[in-house]
């Protein structure tokens with residue numbers, strides 16, 4: 756919107772303020788055609804003793820964690836990490 | 844920073860541009876004292892056939908999903924949802 760006119764060296768200027776619309780998307784890229792991204796783990800089908808699932812929405816192997824949370828955390832001062840599913 | 848001086852009605856003005864620092868935190872609130880929030884599920888300890896785990900970082904019962912992703916998605920045009928862990 757427009758701020759009130761202000762005097763600068765005798766000239767009247769209108770300073771346009773930028774409306775900062777922050778789209779607080781947690782997920783910028785993954786499966787955006789889906790209305791809601793839900794994944795299922797059938798525990799009886801897990802092959803490994805430990806599987807890490809992504810909660811940062813930056814993994815190249817989503818829904819699995821590929822370690823991309825490290826870069827995200829560093830770049831943004833964040834502290835997110837995966838969910839570990841352990842068979843035992 | 845400062846933009847180049849511009850002439851407005853004959854007056855020289857310096858228009859300060861706002862540096863928009865977008866802190867793209869996925870997690871604004873949960874366990875911020877921890878360097879990285881990692882949780883573990885021991886599948887043998889799951890009591891219910893299905894447990895939903897939060898991936899939106901807005902749940903009041905994190906690491907469990909309490910449905911808060913619905914409000915987040917609506918407010919932000921996002922499409923995140925939980926990870927379902929199924930015993931069978």
Ligand code: FES
Nearest residue numbers: 809810811820823
């Ligand atoms: S890559 Fe997303 S939590 Fe690890």
Ligand code: FES
Nearest residue numbers: 897898899908911
């Ligand atoms: S409350 Fe976070 S995914 Fe459901």
